[in-house]
Amino acid sequence: MVTTVLTLLAVLACIVLMVVWRVHTNGEWALWWHDNYLERIRDFLSGTTRPMRILHYVQRSAKCGDVLSVISAIDSFCSKVEWAMNVGDKKGEILDAVVLETRPRYVLELGTYCGYSTMRIARLLPPGARLITIEMNSHYAQVAKELFQHAGLDAQDKSAEKRPAGPTCKVELLLGSSSVLIPQLKKKLDIDKFDLVFIDHWKVSYLPDTRLLEECGLLKSGSVLLADNVTCPGAPDYLEYVRNSPRYRSQYFPSQLEYLQVEDGVEKSVFLG
Numbered sequence: 045m046v047t048t049v050l051t052l053l054a055v056l057a058c059i060v061l062m063v064v065w066r067v068h069t070n071g072e073w074a075l076w077w078h079d080n081y082l083e084r085i086r087d088f089l090s091g092t093t094r095p096m097r098i099l100h101y102v103q104r105s106a107k108c109g110d111v112l113s114v115i116s117a118i119d120s121f122c123s124k125v126e127w128a129m130n131v132g133d134k135k136g137e138i139l140d141a142v143v144l145e146t147r148p149r150y151v152l153e154l155g156t157y158c159g160y161s162t163m164r165i166a167r168l169l170p171p172g173a174r175l176i177t178i179e180m181n182s183h184y185a186q187v188a189k190e191l192f193q194h195a196g197l198d199a200q201d202k203s204a205e206k207r208p209a210g211p212t213c214k215v216e217l218l219l220g221s222s223s224v225l226i227p228q229l230k231k232k233l234d235i236d237k238f239d240l241v242f243i244d245h246w247k248v249s250y251l252p253d254t255r256l257l258e259e260c261g262l263l264k265s266g267s268v269l270l271a272d273n274v275t276c277p278g279a280p281d282y283l284e285y286v287r288n289s290p291r292y293r294s295q296y297f298p299s300q301l302e303y304l305q306v307e308d309g310v311e312k313s314v315f316l317g
C-alpha cells in the first residue's frame with residue numbers, strides 16, 4: 045500500500061516537473077499555461093479580468109500623468125505577478141529604437157490590448173504626430189482608455205496650463221476589427237499613408253491585413269512594418285511573404301517572449317513601393 049502511494053506520488057511529481065519544465069522552455073506550452081489556464085483560474089477566483097487587475101495595479105502604484113511610471117508598473121506586474129501579452133520590456137526596447145529611427149508622423153497599431161505598446165510608442169512621438177490603434181475587444185479597449193488617462197495620454201484635449209508632463213501626440217483608439225476598419229481609415233480619419241505600422245494582433249491576420257494596407261494605398265515607399273511575435277507563437281505565412289517579396293526589405297530581431305525566457309523576435313520590414 046505504502047509502496048503504491050509512494051510510486052503514485054513519484055509519478056505525479058515527475059508529471060508536475062515535466063509540465064513546469066515545458067512551460068519554461070516551450071513557447072506554446074508557456075502561452076497555454078499563462079494565457080488560458082492561469083488566467084481563467086485567476087478570473088474565476090477574483091471575479092475580475094486580467095486587464096482589470098493590471099489597471100488596478102497601475103492605479104495603486106503608478107504616478108498619475110507619468111507615462112513611464114505606468115509602463116514600468118505594467119512591466120513589474122506582468123513579470124512578478126501575472127503574465128500578460130504586452131510586447132514587454134525586452135522587445136519594447138526594439139520597438140522604441142525603431143520608432144526613434146523612423147521618426148514617424150502617422151503610426152498605426154494593430155492590436156491595442158491594454159495599451160502598453162501604444163504608450164511606449166506615444167511617448168516617443170513628436171508633437172502633432174498621430175497614433176491610431178485598433179482593438180476589437182471592447183473590454184480591453186475600455187481598460188486601455190483608462191490606462192491612457194492615468195498616463196496623461198489624453199492630456200492634449202485639456203488646457204495647456206493644466207497639462208501634465210508627458211507625450212504630446214494624440215492617441216486615437218478605434219474599436220472594431222482591423223479588416224473592417226483598415227479600408228475606412230483614409231476617409232474616416234483623413235490619413236493618407238502610415239510611416240510606421242506596429243502589427244501585434246492575432247497572428248493569422250498579419251498577412252491578410254498587410255495585403256489590405258497595400259491594397260488601400262496606406263503604405264508609401266519607406267513605410268516601416270514592425271511585427272511582434274513572429275517566432276512565438278509565430279506568423280510563418282507573414283514571414284514568408286515579407287522575406288521573399290521584392291516589395292519589402294526585411295530584417296529579424298531576435299529577442300524573448302514577453303516576460304519569459306522563451307525565444308521570440310520581431311520582424312522589421314521596409315516597404316519599397
Ligand SMILES: C[S@@+](CC[C@H](N)C(=O)[O-])C[C@H]1O[C@@H](n2cnc3c(N)ncnc32)[C@H](O)[C@@H]1O
Nearest residue numbers: 130131155157160161179180221222244245246
Ligand atoms: C498581443 S495583444 C496586443 C498587445 C499590445 N500591442 C501590447 O504590446 O501592449 C493582441 C490584441 O489584438 C486584438 N485583436 C486580435 N485580432 C484583432 C483584429 N483583427 N482586429 C482588432 N483587434 C484584434 C486582441 O483582442 C488583443 O487585444
Ligand SMILES: [Mg+2]
Nearest residue numbers: 131244272273
Ligand atoms: Mg505581441
